[in-house]
Every structure is written in structure tokens, then in C-alpha cells.
Amino acid sequence: MNVSLYIWQRATAAIMAPMILMHVVVIFYATRHGITAVDILARTRGSMGWGVFYALFVVAASIHAAIGIRNIVAEWSPLDDRAAGIAAFVFGLVLLGLGLRAVAVVTLP
Amino acid sequence: MTSELKVSLWRGGQSGRYQVFSVPQRENQSVLDVVTYVQRHLDPSLSYRFACRVGVCGSCAMTVNGRPRWTCRTHVSKVVKNNGLEIGPLENLPIIKDLATDMTGFFEKWRDARGAFIPTKTRQHEIETIAPGSPARLAVNAAIECINCGVCHAACDTVRWNENYLGPAALNRAWTLLNDVRDGGNRERFEAVAASGGCHACHSHQSCQEYCPQALNPTASIAGLKRRTAQAWLKGEIRIRGRESKA
Numbered sequence: 500m501n502v503s504l505y506i507w508q509r510a511t512a513a514i515m516a517p518m519i520l521m522h523v524v525v526i527f528y529a530t531r532h533g534i535t536a537v538d539i540l541a542r543t544r545g546s547m548g549w550g551v552f553y554a555l556f557v558v559a560a561s562i563h564a565a566i567g568i569r570n571i572v573a574e575w576s577p578l579d580d581r582a583a584g585i586a587a588f589v590f591g592l593v594l595l596g597l598g599l600r601a602v603a604v605v606t607l608p
Numbered sequence: 609m610t611s612e613l614k615v616s617l618w619r620g621g622q623s624g625r626y627q628v629f630s631v632p633q634r635e636n637q638s639v640l641d642v643v644t645y646v647q648r649h650l651d652p653s654l655s656y657r658f659a660c661r662v663g664v665c666g667s668c669a670m671t672v673n674g675r676p677r678w679t680c681r682t683h684v685s686k687v688v689k690n691n692g693l694e695i696g697p698l699e700n701l702p703i704i705k706d707l708a709t710d711m712t713g714f715f716e717k718w719r720d721a722r723g724a725f726i727p728t729k730t731r732q733h734e735i736e737t738i739a740p741g742s743p744a745r746l747a748v749n750a751a752i753e754c755i756n757c758g759v760c761h762a763a764c765d766t767v768r769w770n771e772n773y774l775g776p777a778a779l780n781r782a783w784t785l786l787n788d789v790r791d792g793g794n795r796e797r798f799e800a801v802a803a804s805g806g807c808h809a810c811h812s813h814q815s816c817q818e819y820c821p822q823a824l825n826p827t828a829s830i831a832g833l834k835r836r837t838a839q840a841w842l843k844g845e846i847r848i849r850g851r852e853s854k855a
Contacts (some may be wrong), residue, residue: 500809501848502802504843508625574769580804 511563518556543605550590550606557598565591613684617654618696621703626694639679639687640668643695643707656707663821664757670707670764676754676762678821683765683788691804700760714758721778722800725785726793731807736790744787751784751827751829753822760816760826772805776816776826784830786836789828798837798846807833 529539543549569587572582609829614627615852627831629646640658647654658668672687673694684693702716709809728738760776761767767775776784784799785791801807809828817825840846 500807501804502846503848505808506838506841512666569706574766580772 500570502565504569508563508566511566513561514559514562515556518552518559519551522556540605545608546606550602553602553606554599557595559600560597561591561595564594611740612691613688614825615646616692616694617643617707618703619654619706624703624706626696633684633691637670637684637728639670639677639682640691641680642684643670643679644695655705655706655789656727664755666757669698669759669821670761671698676819678757678759681821692817693698696754698758698766699765700762702759709758711819714761714775717774718756718781720800721774721782721784721806722793722797723778723781724793724855725788725792728790728792738789746787747787747832748784751780751824751826754780754824755822757821759821763815763819765813768808768812770805770809773809774801774806776810777832779810779833780816780824780826782807783832786833795846798840799848801833802837802841802846803848807837810834825838844853 528534565587568590571581572578572586573583576583578586611633613631615631616813617627617629618624618625621680627648628708631642631645631650640661642710643654643656644658646653647656658671658680659665660667661680663678669676671677671694672679673689675687676698677687679695689834695707697703697707697709701711701714704710754777756777758777760780764773764776766773777842781800782797805838807830810827811828812831814827817827820826837846841848
């Protein structure tokens with residue numbers, strides 16, 4: 500971990516914190532009001548707002564998690580910093596791909 | 609008091625074993641007294657390190673019943689368990705022999721953290737006036753009394769896991785110099801502590817402040833370094849340098 504990775508991880512955490520709160524509020528709202536998956540998809544499909552919201556969350560989460568994984572791998576495995584960085588980068592890309600795919604399925608018209 | 613203490617002392621190098629000695633228990637007795645008794649009366653081949661015996665020099669730190677401690681100021685009555693003591697060398701440092709560790713790496717990290725004072729004036733200059741109540745001086749005061757005993761280094765989980773980590777003692781030293789208005793080495797110091805293995809590797813477990821015999825708080829010093837290096841990096845004042853990767 501160097502100062503650059505430290506700031507990226509903290510900055511993405513700062514972005515995600517209010518988004519997670521919003522996400523949880525939406526979950527409570529949906530469950531309390533008995534909104535079904537079909538109702539949810541009807542609201543999210545074609546919604547630019549939800550698309551941007553969750554795409555930004557996925558990007559922030561991928562960066563944040565990849566940096567965390569890099570630290571764990573560097574400290575707990577025999578891999579050196581460089582190899583841990585490569586492994587974490589690949590992990591972040593996979594997370595980004597899976598996350599954006601899910602966002603696309605839920606929000607694209 | 610005439611009872612006997614059962615004292616297990618580490619013997620050998622990295623691979624060794626604990627050897628049990630019987631030492632007379634006294635009413636007032638430090639852990640260092642116990643080790644010295646063994647060396648003087650039971651086994652003169654025992655190796656250990658001490659100098660001042662009064663908590664100033666930082667030479668005599670050892671692992672006592674699983675915890676790093678300065679042995680000269682640790683009263684036996686406070687740490688004894690079931691009338692026994694287990695005394696080993698400090699963790700996270702190579703063992704030379706018995707209770708003596710090789711502190712070379714510890715001090716190399718001090719050097720790598722730019723722990724040497726870089727003067728900006730000569731004796732021809734006026735003596736710098738430093739207000740005792742200034743925020744920078746107060747920050748220095750809180751961290752300056754380090755005696756380099758290595759207890760925090762031995763207690764630190766991150767030191768154990770990450771051999772590139774500079775460690776709490778070296779980073780605490782860097783923090784005191786960063787707040788010393790007379791010092792001229794801060795750019796290099798910022799870059800040294802902002803690199804991989806620097807202050808941002810700290811997980812804030814706080815074992816350093818838990819075990820520091822001087823009651824210092826290196827975790828707070830490291831948090832200060834994190835703040836100041838982050839600000840310097842965002843302002844473009846420092847570049848990130850690599851440090852050697854682990855083997």
C-alpha cells in the first residue's frame with residue numbers, strides 16, 4: 500500500500516458510503532411495499548438515473564475491493580507486491596465486468 | 609521471600625528450545641535481575657543484552673510470558689504466572705543467540721524512513737526559536753521519548769506479515785522530524801514514508817501503543833503521517849517511489 504492506493508481506496512469508500520445507504524433504503528422501501536421483481540424491473544429498465552447510480556457503484560466497488568485484495572494477497576501469500584498487484588487488477592476487472600453486466604441487465608431498456 | 613521461580617529461557621538461535629532454571633524469588637526483583645542471576649550463577653554462557661538497567665537505553669527488551677517488555681523496568685511480581693516466567697528474545701527480529709536479537713534490520717528501517725536529522729543551519733546561525741506550545745512542537749513532544757527498545761516493532765502484526773514495512777518505531781521517528789521546523793529533509797522523508805511499506809501499510813492494530821514502555825502512541829504518529837503524506841500527494845509535492853519487494 501502506498502499513498503496513491505491509500506487515497507484511491509479511501510476516496511472510493513467515501514463515494515460508496517452514501518450509495519450503500521441509499522441502496523439499503525431502497526431495499527427496505529421495496530420489501531415494505533411488497534414490490535415484486537417484475538415491478539422493480541419495470542422501474543429500473545430504461546432508467547438513466549438507476550443505471551448511472553449502480554454503474555458508478557460498481558466502478559467504485561471494483562477499485563476499492565481490488566486494492567483491498569492486493570493488500571491481503573501481498574501480506575498473506577508468497578506473492579510479491581508486483582504479482583499481488585497483477586492478481587488484484589485481474590480480480591478488479593472480473594468484478595467490474597460482472598457488476599456492469601448485472602447493471603446492464605437491470606437498467607437497459 | 610525464599611521461594612524459587614521457575615524460569616524458562618530461550619537457548620540457541622532461530623532454532624532452539626526453552627531451558628528451565630530455578631531462580632530465588634526476591635521481594636523486589638526485575639525480569640532483568642532474573643536473567644542476570646542465571647548468567648552469573650547458573651550458566652555463564654547465556655547471552656542477553658542490557659546496559660543502563662534503569663529504562664533509558666532501550667537495550668534489554670525481551671519477550672516475557674508472550675509479551676514484549678523492557679525487562680529492567682518490569683517487576684517480576686507483575687508478570688509472574690504460576691510462579692514461572694518464560695523469557696525469550698524479541699519477536700520479528702533474527703536471533704543472534706539466546707535472548708540477544710540482531711537489531712540491524714530495525715535500525716536500517718530507521719534509516720530508510722529518513723530518521724536522521726538533516727540540518728538547515730550551521731553554528732554561525734542564530735539558534736532557532738521554537739515556541740513550546742506550537743502545534744508542531746506539541747506533536748514532537750508527544751512522540752520524541754522513544755528509546756529504540758524495539759518493543760513496538762516486536763509487537764506489530766504488520767511487521768510480522770510485511771517485511772518491507774518500516775515499522776512503528778521508524779515511522780514514529782519520521783513523524784517527529786516531519787514536525788521539526790529545523791529539519792530540511794522532509795521531501796525525501798515524505799517520499800520514503802509514502803512508498804509501499806510506509807505508513808499506509810499500518811493496519812492501526814495499536815499493539816505498538818499498547819506495549820510501548822514509554823507510553824508513546826506510534827499509531828497516532830503514523831496516522832499523522834498518513835494525513836500529511838496524503839495532502840502532499842494530492843498537492844503534487846511528492847512522487848511515489850518503489851521499495852524492494854519481498855524475496
